[in-house]
Amino acid sequence: MKPFISMRTAIQTVRLALPAMLCMLLNLASPAWAHKASDAYLQLGQASAPASHNATSSTTDKSTALKYSIALRDLDAALDTLDIDNNRSLEWGEVRQNLPAIQAWVGQGLLLQCDGQNAPLSWAFESLEQRSDGAYIRLGSTAACPRGDFVITYQLMQDVDSTHRLLVGGQLQGQSIAAVASPQNKPTVNLRAASAQAVQAVQGAQSVQSALPAQQSGPAAFMQFFPEGIHHIATGYDHLAFLLALMLPIMLRRGSDSAQAAQTLHHQRPGLVALLRTVTGFTIGHCITLVTATLGWITPPTWVEPAIAISIGVSAWLNLYPVRWLRQDVLALGFGLVHGLGFSGLMREANVSDALLPWALAGFNLGVEAGQIAGVAVWCGLHWVVARWQRYEQVVVRGGSWALLALASYWTLQRLSSA
């Protein structure tokens, strides 16, 4: 038995490695295309350090992650020492040995002033990047600058390239930002001022929102969050896709073959029971994590979104290549835990006061269940109509699973690349 299993695992590993291989081939096929003048990129976002979910401190304690990317071709012009052997071919070893010099160079030319004070940044190598016009190096730093001006001064490449720009993007405490700094003409940009109006608008909206629940009764909070729950599942295609992946192989009704007609009722019951068990498993799973994460007992890790996408892919894969000992309802329970963490994001952002939280949570959770039941009902109806089709198994179950697998792979890649 043992050799057989390891061989099958080996084949699956090869198949799973296919996406990575495809990306590599595509990369080789597309040469580095230079097209525009030299740009470096500064991407801002929330630092991944665990943040407190306490409603009052969550907006002020977050530190900002800064990610700076610059083309190796530009770095070569700025740092004479980069191409150590001077053979005009830049190897990883040369970049690696130069990392301290690169970090120091970025440190002296990319500065942050927070609320009028110099905020020290300490840059560390993160990764190499392939962009449309060549290879880039990315350095990262974090900064704690919760309020006041957020001023970036950019002086790198000033003597080397007169048209060099720093394109700033990403999010600063939930606000989308976009700015351009030019070492020659406009080396300084105040990112907080740039988004100050938007910040004020949002703060205004938040204060209105948080003022409302304070005067709200518990049932009112319930009624406010019940439709939120329905909306969340109706527009959360990934949760619906996961449910569909679970439900696809369950036969509620046999094909149209009249010889089997007598057996229809016989088969129907286990099908229906299996469906109920699976959907209930998913519900129990996501209830547990939705409640615990909303109450702040656990912190959702950063891999939740990719993991949700992967759960869809795994379920679809198991429809195509079933593993006998793995029970559908247990799988639903396990992955339900992951999806619940995803649901909790909205609740955590809502900043509901402690007194109303149980009501809001109940409303949201029951809304999610209602949306889920509606989804299951629609599927049952559809299934009832098309299950008679002789090629149902081939087209709907297998085809649908392949389609879900494709969708899940796409989402996984997308979420991993934006993580």
Add this chain to the structure above:
Amino acid sequence: MYFFYPTCLALLLAASCALAQAAGRDMQPTSDSQVLETLPARVRTSTTTPQAAALAARQAITLARETADTRYLGRAQASLARWWNQSDAPVELAVLQATVHQSRHEFAAARTILTQALQREPGHAQGWLTLATLERVAGNYPTAMAACAQVTRAGAALYGAACQLETASLQGQHDEARRALAALQRQTTDASTQAWLGSLSAESEERAGRDSAALAAYQASLALAPDGYTALAAADLLLRTSQAGAALKLLADQPASDAVLLRRAYAFKLQKDPQWQALSTELQARFAALDQRGDDPATHARERALAYLWLDADAAKAWQSAKLNLTLQKEPLDWWLALQSAQRAGQTAELARLRTEVATSGLRDARLSHLLSAGKTL
């Protein structure tokens, strides 16, 4: 059926890989000897003497032309920084600044700098030659002719003559241009000069409506000395005469500038090869990046108009970009682009106005004739 779904999956994955790449994809080097980037020859940008600055700027401009990478124009500007926009800058450096502007399609700035520099030193042949090019591109043929005469007066007789012949050919003297350019080619033994004269001859033949003679002249010129500008012109002829495969072959070795990428996409589209869509997406990403930088949209309007016309079949947008482009440059391709998109967009009044403008400019080009005859409005 068995292979259908896996194939779909593979295609979807490939598409998402391409999307992820456009933004910037992490790569993990596996060994110290892995090559990350091939670097061009090192160009000094920190310069103290005008001579060193001129040398560095010239090297950087050449690099920008060879690689179609405009970042080297920024480096050229950096090496000229001490003299940039200085009214007392050495004329040699002012002319180089104008060349940087011209390469970035900042024609107005280039003209201002050149005019001032040539007042200070009227004997600067390169300055007059660059000014003549600017005037010709703007469709000011008499002014261009005068600048060409100054090139000859400054002692560069061959360049002055070629400059005049090119300008005369644009105004319809195709046969004379052909004979005289051939004579000039016999006067020189330098391959790149011969190739340049040959490309002028090829363009003249194309304007005369002699496509096969033009193609032969382009090919002869490229055989003498490869040149990106000539390759693009030849590719345009091939695309216009439905030889997409030959155009792709010709562009295969060219650095993928926006102009080259656009023509590759169009050639694939003509061949009904789905590769054109990926290239079109890449081109859109580049345009978006230029917008993000805050570049003047007019300087890339020609490529945008062609993309709307060839790839998106959106005549209305093509016309908007073509109109903007025409404020910047008025080469035959720019007139063709404006006429074609105005006609497709059903801009009857604008079409009539364009026809009058072409007639006033004095341009004679067989490629425009079917768009200029008022009888055909659609």
